[in-house]
Amino acid sequence: MSKDDLMWKNKVHYYLRFILGMTRSEMLGMLSLFIFLLMADIISRWMEYQSSQHEIDSFQPTYWSKVLVEMESSKKFVKGNSPSRSFSFHRNDANYSSNFHSVGFKRERKQDWQIDINQADSTAWVALPGIGPAFAKRIIAYREKLGGFYQAGQLKEVFGLDSVxxxxxxxQFSVGKGIFRQLYINRAEWKEFRHPYLPYRQANLVLNYRKHHGSFQNWEDLKKVQQLDESIWMKLRPYVSFEP
Structure with a gap:
């Protein structure tokens, strides 16, 4: 296996294991499901092909010849002298609005509610308009991976949740006490050094630099890491702690 292939494999494993939090058995299950779906798609396409071949083989030109003859006969009938009658039309002068009954519609006033997005459990989320059990579960899972929300706009990052x-x-959202789990950049080991905002390559760069140069004192020290993507780390900044 080449060096590039090994790095790619490690990236995939890091993403599945630490970003998505999947166990080895869950990863194997996902692989099995992928293979099953692929085989199902191949079988489905093969059956569609066989069905189309059957339709071609069962085509009956004599049947369509009869249909065309009947169509020609109907055209001759339309062109002939068929009897016709005039009819009278009585205009209805009644006021059309009287035929309708107004249906009362009362727009429900939006309820005043507030929610602490860092403390709310699934029951509290499901009680909100537009949020079902699935979304409640996703919000809480994403909050746990982040280590807490520092602003309400981060809810837009939850998969499938409508930004509108x-x-x-x-x-109506509040962050309460805010972030409840920091990323301790000077003491976190590889298994702890994970975050939805932190790609594998950036984590690897920082850990290797710390190994050879020691702890980081501040952001200026962190910027000394070569190939560091500052935009990523600025997004991570609220979570990062330089405590020894």
Whole structure:
């Protein structure tokens, strides 16, 4: 296996194991599911092909010849002198609005509610308009991976959650005490050095630099790492701690 292949394999394993939090058995299960779906797709396409071949083989030109003859006969009938009658039309002058009954519609006033997005459990989330059990579970899982929300706009990062919905209710979200788990950059080991915002390559760069140069004192020290993507680390900044 080449060096590039090994690095690619490590990246995939890091993403599945530490970003998505999947166990080895779950990864094997996902691989099995992928193979099953691939085989199902191949079988489905093969059956569609066989079905189309059967339709071609069963084509009956004599049947369509009869249909065409009947169509020609109907055209001759239309062109002939068929009897016709005039009919009278009585205009209805009644006021059309009287035929309709107004249906009362009362727009429900939006309820005033507030929610601490760092403390709310699934029951609290499901109680909100537009949030079901699946979304509640995703929000809580993503919050746990982040280590807490530092602003309500991070809810837009939850997979499938409508950003329009978040914007509409942005004033009703509070972050409470905010982040509850820091990323201790000077003491975290490889298994602990993971975060949804932190790609594999950036984590590897920082850990290798720390190994050879010692602890980071501040952000200026962190910027000394070659090939460091500052945009990624600025996004991570609220979570990073330089405590020894």
């Amino acid at each position: 919905w978040v914007n509409e209710h942005i004033q």
